[in-house]
Structure formats: C-alpha cells, structure tokens
Amino acid sequence: MSTAEEQTKGNPRNGFQRFFTNTNFSTDEVDSIAELINCVSCSSEDLSSSAANFKPTTLSWNNLNVYSKGSSGFTEYFRKPKEPVHIIKKVSGQAKPGNLLAILGASGAGKTTLLNVLTGQNLNKLAIEGQVFLNNEPITIERLSSCSSYVQQDDLFFGVLTVREHLQFQLKLRTTFSLNSGQINKRIDQILEKLGLMKVAENRIKCGSSGQRLSGGELKRLSIATEILTDPAILFCDEPTSGLDSFMTQTVVSVLKSLANEQRTIVCTIHQPSSEIFKMFDKIMLLAEGRVAFLGTADKALDFFSQLGFKCPSNYNPSDFYVQQLSIVPGNKEQCLSKVNMICNSYEASDYHRDLRSELKIVSEATFGGPVKYNQYSKPVQIEIFSQFNLLTHRSALINFRDPILTTSRIANTLFCTLLVALAYWGQDYNQEGIMNINGAIFLSIMSGNFSGIYMIIGAFCNEMPIFLREHAAGRYRVSIYFIAKMASDLPYFILLPSATWSICYYAIGLVNDFDTFLIGNAVSIILVNAAAGFGYFISSITTSLTVGLEVASPLISPLSLLGGTFVNNRTIPKWINWLKYFSWFHYSNEILTVNQWRDVTHIDCDFEMPVPRSIASDLPDVSKGTIPTGQGCLVNGKQVIASVGFKESDLKFDYWMLIFVIVIFRVLAYVALRCRVKLQR
Numbered sequence: 001m002s003t004a005e006e007q008t009k010g011n012p013r014n015g016f017q018r019f020f021t022n023t024n025f026s027t028d029e030v031d032s033i034a035e036l037i038n039c040v041s042c043s044s045e046d047l048s049s050s051a052a053n054f055k056p057t058t059l060s061w062n063n064l065n066v067y068s069k070g071s072s073g074f075t076e077y078f079r080k081p082k083e084p085v086h087i088i089k090k091v092s093g094q095a096k097p098g099n100l101l102a103i104l105g106a107s108g109a110g111k112t113t114l115l116n117v118l119t120g121q122n123l124n125k126l127a128i129e130g131q132v133f134l135n136n137e138p139i140t141i142e143r144l145s146s147c148s149s150y151v152q153q154d155d156l157f158f159g160v161l162t163v164r165e166h167l168q169f170q171l172k173l174r175t176t177f178s179l180n181s182g183q184i185n186k187r188i189d190q191i192l193e194k195l196g197l198m199k200v201a202e203n204r205i206k207c208g209s210s211g212q213r214l215s216g217g218e219l220k221r222l223s224i225a226t227e228i229l230t231d232p233a234i235l236f237c238d239e240p241t242s243g244l245d246s247f248m249t250q251t252v253v254s255v256l257k258s259l260a261n262e263q264r265t266i267v268c269t270i271h272q273p274s275s276e277i278f279k280m281f282d283k284i285m286l287l288a289e290g291r292v293a294f295l296g297t298a299d300k301a302l303d304f305f306s307q308l309g310f311k312c313p314s315n316y317n318p319s320d321f322y323v324q325q326l327s328i329v330p331g332n333k334e335q336c337l338s339k340v341n342m343i344c345n346s347y348e349a350s351d352y353h354r355d356l357r358s359e360l361k362i363v364s365e366a367t368f369g370g371p372v373k374y375n376q377y378s379k380p381v382q383i384e385i386f387s388q389f390n391l392l393t394h395r396s397a398l399i400n401f402r403d404p405i406l407t408t409s410r411i412a413n414t415l416f417c418t419l420l421v422a423l424a425y426w427g428q429d430y431n432q433e434g435i436m437n438i439n440g441a442i443f444l445s446i447m448s449g450n451f452s453g454i455y456m457i458i459g460a461f462c463n464e465m466p467i468f469l470r471e472h473a474a475g476r477y478r479v480s481i482y483f484i485a486k487m488a489s490d491l492p493y494f495i496l497l498p499s500a501t502w503s504i505c506y507y508a509i510g511l512v513n514d515f516d517t518f519l520i521g522n523a524v525s526i527i528l529v530n531a532a533a534g535f536g537y538f539i540s541s542i543t544t545s546l547t548v549g550l551e552v553a554s555p556l557i558s559p560l561s562l563l564g565g566t567f568v569n570n571r572t573i574p575k576w577i578n579w580l581k582y583f584s585w586f587h588y589s590n591e592i593l594t595v596n597q598w599r600d601v602t603h604i605d606c607d608f609e610m611p612v613p614r615s616i617a618s619d620l621p622d623v624s625k626g627t628i629p630t631g632q633g634c635l636v637n638g639k640q641v642i643a644s645v646g647f648k649e650s651d652l653k654f655d656y657w658m659l660i661f662v663i664v665i666f667r668v669l670a671y672v673a674l675r676c677r678v679k680l681q682r
C-alpha cells in the first residue's frame with residue numbers, strides 16, 4: 001500500500017469510497033468521484049470541525065515540455081514572427097502528501113512557468129506537452145480546483161474589509177453547501193488560530209484614513225489563510241516570502257511546514273532562502289535553463305553535487321550555492337551553459353531520476369495518460385449564481401460604503417459642484433441675460449454629473465480589476481454575475497447623487513416652476529449619470545491601470561462634451577465633425593433638459609438695447625447707433641430660445657432612446673471587454 005493510500009485510510013472521506021465500492025463503480029471511478037467531491041461536498045460539520053477533511057493527494061508531472069506560442073493571427077502581419085521559446089524541457093517530478101517541496105533556481109530558470117502549468121493558470125501564451133496526474137488520474141481543471149489552492153505572489157485584498165469579513169466572504173464563495181454563521185465563524189477562528197492571525201481578526205486589512213494596516217507577514221499569512229479555508233489537499237505558493245524580512249520569512253515557511261505536516265502537499269517556488277529556511281524543506285527541485293538539475297531531499301542534493309565535484313563549503317548557504325552553480329553568468333555564457341547541461345544530464349542519468357521515473361511509470365501505466373488538457377474541460381465547480389450575486393453585491397456595497405474615496409469624496413465632490421452651480425446661478429430672472437445663464441447652468445450640471453460618474457467608476461473599477469481577474473481565474477464566479485453585482489452596488493449612488501444635484505439646482509436657479517418639468521429633469525439627470533458610468537465601466541475594462549484609464553478617458557470625453565450644444569452652437573458645428581454628436585450623450589441630455597426648461601415659457605423680458613457688431617449693422621433695418629432698440633431682436637419666448645441653440649422639440653423621443661442606448665451599449669461593450677480580458681489572461 002502506498003503512503004498516500006495509508007494516509008487515506010483514516011480519512012473521513014473514505015466513507016464515500018466505501019459507499020461507492022459497494023455499488024457498480026470501478027475503483028478508479030470511486031477515487032475520481034471522491035476527489036471531485038473532495039472539498040465541494042464535504043459537509044458543513046466536516047468543514048467546521050478541527051480535523052483536516054481532505055484526501056491526501058500526490059501530484060506527479062511527467063515529461064513536461066512548455067513552449068511560448070509564436071506570434072499568430074492579426075499581429076503576425078505587422079511584426080516579425082517570433083520563434084517559439086522552449087521554456088520547460090522534459091521536466092518530471094512528484095510532490096507527495098506531508099512534503100514541503102521547494103522549487104529553486106536562478107532567475108529565468110522556469111520556476112513560475114512550471115508553477116503556472118501545475119496550477120493551470122496564465123497558460124494562454126504557452127503550448128504544453130506532457131502529463132500531470134493527481135493521485136494517478138490525469139489532471140483536469142475541475143479536479144485540480146476541487147483539491148488545490150494557489151497562494152500567488154502579490155497579496156491582493158480589499159483593504160477596507162476586516163480580516164474576518166474577508167475570510168467570511170471567501171469561505172461562502174468557495175463552499176457549495178450552506179453554512180450557518182456559527183459554523184462559518186468556527187471555521188474562520190480555527191484558521192485564524194492556526195495562522196496566528198486571531199489578534200488582527202477584527203482589524204481592517206488596510207485602512208488609508210487611520211493608517212492602520214496588516215504587516216507584510218500578516219498579509220502573506222492572510223493569503224495562505226484564504227487559500228486553506230476549504231481544506232485543500234494541495235497548496236501551491238509562488239514566492240511566499242518575497243519582500244519579507246528573515247523573521248517573517250521564518251514564520252511564513254513554518255506555517256507552510258505545519259500545513260505539510262497535516263498531510264497536505266505543499267509546492268512553492270522560493271528565492272534565496274536562508275540556511276534555516278532551507279532546512280525546513282522536505283524536498284527541493286532545482287531548475288536551470290528549464291531543465292531539472294536535481295529533485296530530492298536537501299541531503300541528497302549535497303551528495304549529488306559533491307559527486308560531480310561541486311562541494312558546498314560548510315559555512316555556505318546551500319541554496320545560494322546551488323543557484324550559483326546553476327546560474328548563467330553574463331560574459332561567461334558558453335561555459336556556464338555547458339556546466340548546467342552537464343549537471344542536468346548527470347541528474348537524468350542518476351538513480352534519483354531513475355527512481356522517480358519508475359514511480360511515474362507506474363502512475364502513467366495505471367491511467368489512460370495523455371497530454372495536459374486544461375482548456376477543454378468545464379469550469380471549476382461554483383456556488384449557484386444567486387448566491388454569487390448576493391455575495392458580490394454585498395461585498396461591493398460594503399466597499400463602496402466604507403471606502404472614503406468612494407463615499408466621502410463622491411458625496412463631497414457632488415455637493416461642491418452642486419453648490420457651485422446653485423450659488424453662481426442663484427435666482428435667475430427670465431430676461432435676455434437669464435437665457436444664457438440658465439442654459440449655462442443646465443450644461444454645467446450635465447458636465448459635473450458626467451465627470452463625477454465617469455471618474456468615480458474608473459477610480460474604483462480599475463483598482464479592483466486585479467482582484468477580479470485573480471478571483472475569476474480561480475473560477476470563483478462568472479464574469480456576468482460579477483459585473484451585474486458591481487453595477488447593482490453602484491446604482492444607489494447613481495440615483496441619489498444626481499437626484500440631489502438636480503433638486504438643489506432646480507430650486508436654486510429658479511427653473512420653470514412645474515412639477516412635471518422637475519420630474520423629467522430629475523429622471524434625465526439620473527439617466528445621464530448612468531450613461532456616463534457606462535462609459536466609465538467600458539474604459540476601466542479596456543485599460544490596464546488607473547493611470548491609463550484616466551489618460552484614455554479625457555481625450556475621448558472632450559469632443560463629446562464639445563458637441564453637447566453649449567460650447568459650439570448646434571447649427572454651426574462644422575460638417576466634418578457633426579456626425580460625432582450622435583455619440584454624445586451630452587448632446588442628448590442637453591437637448592432634453594433645454595427643451596424641458598424652455599418649451600412652456602411664453603414670455604421672456606427684453607428690456608435693453610442689443611448691441612450689434614458693426615460689420616452687420618448696416619444690413620439690419622432696425623439698427624440705430626449700433627444697437628437694436630429695446631424690445632426688438634430679443635428672444636421673447638422659450639420656443640425661440642430652443643431654436644436659437646439649434647435644438648428641436650421633435651427630437652426628444654430620439655434623445656431618450658439614444659440615452660437608453662448609450663447606457664446599454666457601453667455596459668455591453670464593458671462586459672465584452674471584461675470577457676476578452678479574462679480569456680486573454682487564462
């Protein structure tokens with residue numbers, strides 16, 4: 001009986017196996033079913049009990065070859081075709097339950113690429129050959145995600161959540177059965193206790209305003225806590241100690257070691273571990289130029305290198321020694337490459353490799369084998385979509401509410417702009433000066449609503465994009481549900497804020513005193529800000545960072561606002577740019593609000609002499625001494641005002657439809673862009 005089988009014997013999951021072996025299922029099918037239901041269907045009692053509830057799992061990989069894909073498709077017409085790079089070369093290995101396996105090597109040796117292949121992440125630019133097995137079963141994304149978790153290098157969190165809230169969200173998102181709050185908190189307490197995070201459980205992860213935040217080591221332990229919430233049998237960690245001091249590094253590796261001692265399989269890549277840390281690894285895998293230079297225990301590595309004539313001095317850090325031996329030193333490339341090849345060839349001819357190959361042979365002969373197939377399998381098991389929606393909306397709403405940039409500044413910005421408009425245009429009279437002022441006030445309120453809508457979305461959405469991409473890559477939820485939840489949690493702001501703005505401005509400026517006019521203006525303000533928000537979603541979805549988002553948005557908004565009907569009179573827009581106004585939601589909302597304001601105004605005072613430019617004065621019959629006399633040449637009713645700015649009442653229906661269209665189209669485009677992004681990243 002293999003070690004893994006022995007360890008499995010005492011495991012509660014064996015109940016499933018006994019059940020299935022009493023039916024007509026084959027042993028392999030039973031194993032595979034047990035694996036699939038490994039963490040997905042373990043009962044709520046299992047998960048909240050302190051005992052580990054996973055089936056110990058051996059991860060094996062055989063003859064892996066990984067190539068970068070050469071340039072293809074559209075780009076190849078413009079660029080010189082790139083030759084595929086052979087990144088990982090015939091790499092085989094095994095990680096067993098109870099072992100902490102560290103993958104070491106110089107920069108560029110292929111550590112991250114190997115980890116990506118084993119975790120099924122970021123594979124879109126790679127072509128993979130070879131086999132990967134989980135307990136003698138060829139790997140699939142479903143099987144892998146049901147029994148493993150991946151602690152990535154960057155610790156990405158929503159800083160305004162507390163440690164407990166973050167873990168509660170992640171646990172609910174990852175368990176398909178329902179847990180009551182007592183069970184959730186019990187499970188979280190166990191994990192916090194295990195990782196020494198109990199004292200920061202109620203702290204916010206990072207709170208900008210108070211300066212409170214978790215330390216680097218606590219953040220890394222929180223990342224590990226997040227990934228072991230559902231008791232995975234395999235834990236992958238990419239550079240778990242990068243950026244940490246030696247004490248923090250020791251703490252984090254001790255945590256990994258204790259997880260391995262619970263019969264988990266731990267695989268990590270690591271840079272320059274100290275001698276103390278190095279001793280904690282059960283096995284090391286040395287990579288050089290995409291090949292395996294050694295796989296086995298640290299003691300055996302010393303023997304192996306000594307036999308080749310590379311003896312590690314006793315006062316030397318062994319990991320530094322190996323990395324040095326396997327590095328390609330600039331200026332001495334040929335010699336270093338031949339040394340690396342000699343070491344890798346010697347390893348391939350050694351008993352260490354022969355033993356590994358015979359174990360892998362048993363694995364591959366026991367199964368139907370085949371190349372690594374990540375993409376053709378369905379997605380990992382997820383919780384049902386309504387629960388996804390509830391959780392994501394709740395988290396987003398909490399973040400919106402707590403984040404001072406999202407709430408305080410949203411409200412303060414809106415209030416400031418509103419007060420500015422209200423005070424600057426206070427109590428307008430219906431005379432010739434008032435026409436210009438009222439039209440200006442309407443357009444200014446449109447502009448401020450737009451900018452706050454667009455920049456608030458870009459600011460928030462771009463910042464949370466990396467978290468979304470990571471959570472989606474791990475198969476936690478659907479893009480559509482995430483996006484709908486995001487919009488739903490933003491919606492209250494995009495109803496209340498424009499509504500408040502319009503109400504204040506309406507009464508302060510003294511717009512037409514009619515309830516219908518007020519309501520229509522209010523509705524249009526809300527629609528307008530939502531159209532602008534749609535544009536913000538779209539820009540955030542196509543750009544890679546907040547800075548790029550802001551850089552892209554500004555030049556696109558300028559021409560659209562220019563054609564809104566206030567900066568350039570609608571009747572005098574040059575033909576070559578006139579078509580652009582059909583994309584301008586500024587134009588549609590300005591036309592509706594202007595018509596809404598003026599159409600029922602029957603009298604506008606005209607009590608001054610209107611100056612006329614000298615160039616046209618001689619052509620006008622009523623001009624005397626350069627002016628049109630009082631009461632003539634004025635706009636005397638609302639319909640004339642509407643006509644003077646080039647708007648038409650008959651266009652209103654079209655304007656409403658176009659505003660709705662803008663709201664929908666930018667959201668659809670944003671959704672498509674998000675889907676493309678997650679596809680590209682896969």
Ligand SMILES: Nc1ncnc2c1ncn2[C@@H]1O[C@H](COP(=O)(O)OP(=O)(O)OP(=O)(O)O)[C@@H](O)[C@H]1O
Pocket residue numbers: 068069085087105106107108109110111112113114125126
């Ligand atoms: N998609 C790709 N296309 C071309 N070359 C690639 C691609 N991905 C990785 N490489 C190359 O493969 C080699 C291994 O990269 P990898 O990131 O796996 O190394 P690493 O050992 O993790 O390095 P580091 O420790 O510096 O992170 C590098 O030379 C890298 O430039």
